[in-house]
Amino acid sequence: MAEIQYRLEQKRRIVGDFPGPKSSALNERRQAVVASGVASGVPVYAADADGGILHDVDGNSFIDLAAGIAVTGVGASAPAVVGAVKEQVEHFTHSCFMVTPYEGYVRVAELLNELTPGDHEKRSVLFNSGAEAVENAVKVARLATGRDAIVAFDHAYHGRTNLTMGLTAKSMPYKANFGPFAPEIYRVPMSYPYREENPEITGPEAAQRAILAIEKQIGAESVAAILLEPIQGEGGFIVPAEGFMPALADWAKEKGIVFIADEVQSGFCRTGAWFASEHEGVVPDIVATAKGIAGGMPLSAITGRAELMDAVHPGGLGGTYGGNPVACAAAIGAIQTMKDYDLNGRAKQIETQVMGRLRSLARNVDIIGDVRGRGAMLAIELVNPGTKEPNAEATKAIAAFCQKEGVIILTCGTYGNVVRLLPPLVIGEDLLDDALDVLEAAIRAQV
Structure with a gap:
């Protein structure tokens, strides 16, 4: 398999509170011209992206575990594309x-x-x-x-x-x-x-x-x-x-x-x-x-x-x-x-890396009801401890915690209680581990 080369440094970095001034200014422009029926999950505006990293207009670098909702599997600026x-x-x-x-x-x-x-x-x-x-x-x-x-x-x-x-x-x-x-x-x-x-x-x-x-x-x-x-x-x-x-x-x-x-x-x-x-x-x-x-x-x-x-x-x-x-x-x-890049093989590696961490966490955290998925399409279902009652509040809090620490994740589910992970298939192992550290801290903060 060819070695993946990245254009941007593959590191998470938060330089200040966000949304920063440039994102805030863009959001004011947006509110004046874009219909409110279009919602965005992350309050920052993208400026650049490559591999598993997304930069916003204020200089923050986020680990991207959304991939544009499973779109940029090859990365957001893959050279061949x-x-x-x-x-x-x-x-x-x-x-x-x-x-x-x-x-x-x-x-x-x-x-x-x-x-x-x-x-x-x-x-x-x-x-x-x-x-x-x-x-x-x-x-x-x-x-x-x-x-x-x-x-x-x-x-x-x-x-x-x-x-x-x-x-x-x-x-x-x-x-x-x-x-x-x-x-x-x-x-x-x-x-x-x-x-x-x-x-x-x-x-x-x-x-x-x-x-x-x-x-x-x-x-x-x-x-x-x-x-x-x-x-x-x-x-x-x-x-x-x-x-x-x-x-x-x-x-x-x-x-x-x-x-x-x-x-x-x-x-x-x-x-x-x-x-x-x-x-x-x-x-x-x-x-x-x-x-x-x-x-x-x-x-x-x-x-x-x-x-x-x-x-x-x-x-x-x-x-x-x-x-x-x-x-x-x-x-x-x-x-x-x-x-x-054998991205089928890479997806399987991501599954092994992520599921090992999540299943270990699930054995020790009672708000995780289920961990499931295949390849790089993985999810955590959150519940109230001791039940299968959906815990949408914890799910929202986990997503907010991750965003604050520079990791973009998505939620989903009929009951709004599922964290879904859709990293670009070209994300590096070290960067993914860093994101999982943040996600684990976010989940533990809800216990």
Whole structure:
């Protein structure tokens, strides 16, 4: 594996109280022009980022355990991405693939067809965001099957467009007062091992529970697609019990239902495999991707079985900016970086490093209910001591403590009680250890 070289010094440094004067001034400008419905979790403004470090405009250096919500796995200024973008913008920034196509779009499709699970013939279409990818996966499934119903799961998150809000489970802040939502969306129970009423339930048994709900509420013959995050993201980094996803995929195949894997957050080496579906050998009919695909440039995709994707009439899929040439160049550079640095292997190393620390801490701290995840998609669920009652207050306090000490972390979960860790896959071991020291101190401060 190639040795990672960093442009910025990989050290945490807080030079004063923050937000500092420059961030404060920018925030005043923001309040005058940016809608208040857009919220930011960290009260500083970014100026530079590289590897596992983010600098703010006041000279503070933060350890980044968010990666732009799993976007900058290769780093926020990966040389191959930066170089590819510079080269592309010198030629053209846009032509619209639906008007005059270009090689970059074709190359990204080739890479997606190669990397996504399964050796069947595939086709890909490029878009701009994860929500757009999910929405188009649903379009393809409905057209190809001639059916309407879409099955989603408890705790799911699929986006902020009207259709994807309907597919998303959590109301606040994603759905509240934004309805009515698209019809023919049905929700069934997820496998959530930590919170199962029956802790002995197996993955296949949890799948059968969901299947029974589908058969009772909808009827298999009416279902176009089952849409599942192999590891749920915003819902709390929920890893379903082993066998849950394969059992659903097998049943869907038997019933002629399209199985869609939403790999927007879990894809591109994040879990120690190119895609999280691979951990249990599941081959989805359609895979939706975004986030980590292009090193920070806006790009998403759906990749699916050729017979499904080609069922759509010409002109039925696309968009003005979908597969923008600059974003495609970035994706090619990002994917090459993943290969050059074996970021799947690096994600597994991160899992070993982090989980060892967290599991040891959990044995000694009674507010940690569960530690879970795969690769560099890891989480801590916080509870009130001696119970499984969600502890959202401690979760917020831990995030605030970390920020004050120069470590950026994110929270998530249906109950707002999960700390999620999404470090750039190129973060150094020493820097990650420093971040874990701060996180451990933050958790102990709540005991």
